[in-house]
Amino acid sequence: MREIINGERFVMGTCYYPEHWDRALWEEDLERMLGNGIEVIRIAEFAWNKIEPEEGRYTYEFFDSFLELAHRKGMKVIFCTPTATPPVWLTEKYPEVLNADQDGLLYRHGARRHYNYNSPVYLELSRNIVEKSASHYGGHPAVIGWQIDNEVNCELDEFYSESDTIAFRHFLQKRYGSVEELNQAWGTVFWNQTYNNWEEIYVPRKTAHNTNNPHHMLDYFRFVSDSARRFVRMQSEIIRKYCKKEDFITTNGIFGNLDNHEMRTESLDFITYDSYPNFAYCLDDYKAEDPIKDRKWSRNLAETRAISPLFGIMEQQSGANGWTTRMEAPTPRPGQITLWTMQSIAHGADFISYFRWRTCTVGTEMYWHGILDYSGRDNRRLREVGEIARKMERMKEIAGARCEAKVGILKDYDNLWDARHDRWHGRVEETSQKSLFTALQLTHTPFDYVYINDHTNWEELRKYDLLFYPHAVILTEERVKLLEKYVSEGGKLVMGCRTGYKDIYGRCVMDKLPGKAAALTGTDIPEYSFVAPDDGKVMADWDGTKVEAAVFNDLLEPAGENAEVLASYTSSYYAGTPALIRNRYGKGETYYFGGAFAVDTAKAFLEKLGAGTPYGGWLALPECCELAVREKEGKKYLFVLNYASEAVKAEVKAEMFDFFEDQKVCGEVELGTYEVKIFVN
Ligand code: GAL
Secondary structure (H helix, E strand, O other), rough: OOOOOOOOOEEEEEEEHHOOHHHHHHHHHHHHHHHOOOEEEEOOOOOOHOOEEEEOOOOHHHHHHHHHHHHHOOEEEEEOOOOOOHHHHEEEEEEEHEEOOOOOOOEEEEEEEEEOOOHHHHHHHHHHHHHHHHHHHOOOOOOEEOOOOOOOOOOOOOOOOOOHHHHHHHHHHHHHHHHHHHHHOOOHHEEEEEEOHHHOOOOOOHHHOOOOOHHHHHHHHHHHHHHHHHHHHHHHHHHHHHHOOEEEOOOOOOOOOHHHHHHHHOOOOOOOOOOOOOOHHOOOOOOOOOOOOOHHHHHHHHHHHOOOOHHHHHHHHOOOEEOOOOOOOOOOOOOOOHHHHHHHHHEEEEEEEEEEOOOOOOOOOOOOOOOEEOOOOOOOOHHHHHHHHHHHHHHHHOOOEEOOEEEEEEHHHHHHHHHHHOHHHHHHHHHHHHHHHHHHHOOOOOOEEEEEOOOOOOOOOOOOOOOOOOOOOOOOOHHHHHHHHHHHHEEEEEEOOOOOOOOOOOEEEEEEOOEEEEEHHHHHEEEEEOOOOOOOOOEEEEEEEEEEOOEEEEEEOOOOOOOOEEEEEEEOOOOOOEEEEEEEOOOOOEEEOOOOOOHHHHHHHHOOOOOOOOOOOOOOOOEEEEEEEEEEEEEEEEEEOOOOOEEEEEEEEEEEEEEEEEEEEEEEEEEEOEEEEEEEE
């Protein structure tokens, strides 16, 4: 059986860097970890030199002796491949392995992730180091699993080396077959961009105002994702040859220009996430009026859960954040390590590994604190970690429980990447995603992100009563068919402005809008506009409720006998024009809303469509508390997390069991500062 994420119990770990410390500290460190409930360590992700100090010379002594000690002490180990930090001997001898900026300037040795995924030399040398590590350590009894690289596409998620251009051409040849096809797809007739042969095509290069062809950009992001996935798959296939059958393969973090879902399916047993909610208190980013702050990490955790329903946290924050070059965030206050750990667990994490055991005394991350400070003395944070271990032991029965949600937000990578380069698309998407998340949080409505592609089937959607697909700008025939099936079988679907105006290449369609979604939405859009700054907030009236149609407005007309107008604009020159149309379609309903969603608008949809506050009959919670629900064998575990720095009151409306107090509760309850309660029903 797999040692972590096995449905049996929660497991605690930490990130350890034996190469950062005198060997004399190892044994005591491992003993203290074990004494505080830490059973797993992750090692070696930046330690290429410790195995191959010069090209072709391998030395295993360092990790052999460390693993031998770990095994003797009973510590389990996640071993990493070290490809995130190529050694200096490598980059000096083969500069073509380096990534470059858009001007072609190479990113040099001295930081990390300075390589590219397409250099044949780097692929060869990476294959080699992974082969050497996996064949040597794969059978080791202390090793329980593998992490590939570290944070794929973190730091840089754009690649402009010469190898990338060559690989990009191959990618495009495979996709289009001929330059003529590519010219069509990219609309190169515009501004005289027509290509005559493949050699004229590059990864996006510097242009005035960074105004690159949008179709070129969209394919480039797809290409980056493909390159990263291929790199991870190459490593995964090697590790599989050597690792023990029960050992797992993962990687950590979710970053841009990467189809994490495909990467998971083809290469990983599950994904792990690196969770640093204290960024909400980073001096550069802090906004006092933001009601969400560290709860925003629940959004990232929901994204992680969309990749693996049960996942791990490879790096859970345990100290102050900061590099010497950027970021300043405070030390977690008493109770916050517990709060953020429970936040991860509430969203589906069954493995929690803290970053890091000791704070490094050298290098860029000297201020990125771990559990222990520089001296290594026992401290408050270590005591809190020990407390959490005891709680996790008590929570055993919850391990493996699945998160419950009746509301989903549909997403797809084509639109995600299109929105990245397209400002109009980007603005509506960003506004709606933020608002929907905030509204769902504040109304205590658990939700899932649901990623679709042309192969998604209806079974994956039918468990949701309500789906938002805020701005499906790019729509394909297959995806519309899927949505039609979902709605006709009784689902409720909400779509926002700008739906269906682009094809898969990111070109605008000449259909009447909302294009392929016209029949499903019973909507016609004769006209549209950005919200003009001198219009202020454009509002619509929905049965007496005022809702904002933010950023962009489609001016709607109902089409077909099942379509009815539910709300109309009340401001601008289009006051009186329909802003929301409901279309009855089969057994279900589609709602087409003419704007992007503001927080109150999203709340109105949740309330009027009967999807908000689904546990309201059981619990009445203040806004500062989050609710997340895990379910196992008919038992529901309701996690209530108090993010406020003060005690708050909540009401248990139907008698439930207070998990930590070990007693039944009903009526008013108090949650202390940062306290987390689990109610069982
Ligand atoms: C993560 C990374 C770690 C460490 C940490 C603190 O992004 O995986 O290696 O760098 O952040 O910066």
